Amino acid sequence: MSVAKSNNKRKWWKEAVVYQIYPASFLDSGAGTRPGWGDVPGITSKIDYLRDLGVDIVWLSPIYKSPQADMGYDISDYKDVDPMYGTLEDVDHLISELKKRNMKLMMDLVVNHTSDHHAWFLESRSSLDNPKRDWYIWKKPRMDADGTRAPPNNWSQILGEANSAWTYDAQTGEYYLALFTPEQPDLN
Missing domain, CATH: 3.90.400.10 (Oligo-1,6-glucosidase; Domain 2)
Incomplete structure (x- = not known):
């Protein structure tokens, strides 16, 4: 195979439409612990809408446990979801529903710093x-x-x-x- 042919191969990650969601302001399903704040079930309920817009990848801003000094960018536990956004099961369901529609989930991961509560x-x-x-x-x-x-x-x-x-x-x-x-x- 020549170099020219291999360079012409389409790469999904180069052509995908990525839609970033700031969960707190996206959609409150009523399932989270903070009324008026968006949550994971709210995002899941809008997957078909996002697919119809042409979205291939949902980029989710931090939903990890956090004291919320900086809207979730101050993570206190990388292994759990903040209850205001839902549960780990809610995230599993979101992933499952995205997968059914050939969509992907990209989680925003903050690795420069943690919360002072970590x-x-x-x-x-x-x-x-x-x-x-x-x-x-x-x-x-x-x-x-x-x-x-x-x-x-x-x-x-x-x-x-x-x-x-x-x-x-x-x-x-x-x-x-x-x-x-x-x-x-x-x-x-």
Whole structure:
């Protein structure tokens, strides 16, 4: 087979129509725990509509367990669905219904940071010598001439109200990096 022939082969992922759904504002079926917020059953109920629009792949923004400091982008458990969106069974049903229509599901997975409620961070924060300490970015404070504690550098936060991207942890006396919000410590 010549190179020219192999390059002409159509690739589904190059031609597919991807439709991103922000679940909180899509459709509330009434099945979730937060009235007025969209949920997975609401998405499932609109699959035929999405198919009729020509959608091949549903891209779902985060629905994992989260304290919701940043609309689900602060994940506290990667293995479970936040009850406000439904259950793991609801996701299984969504996948099954998409599959019946030759559609695919793409889950938005946040791997830059976790929630400050995530078990990994709680362990990391528990002591300076915890095995998960280096799973996050920790730095000692900078001290000015007067002996006043300051963040390690002048990095700024992308979101949130704080100016510094560094959040002080009184328990261990160090700062952790949180580029988005203090509730979203960055993974190392």
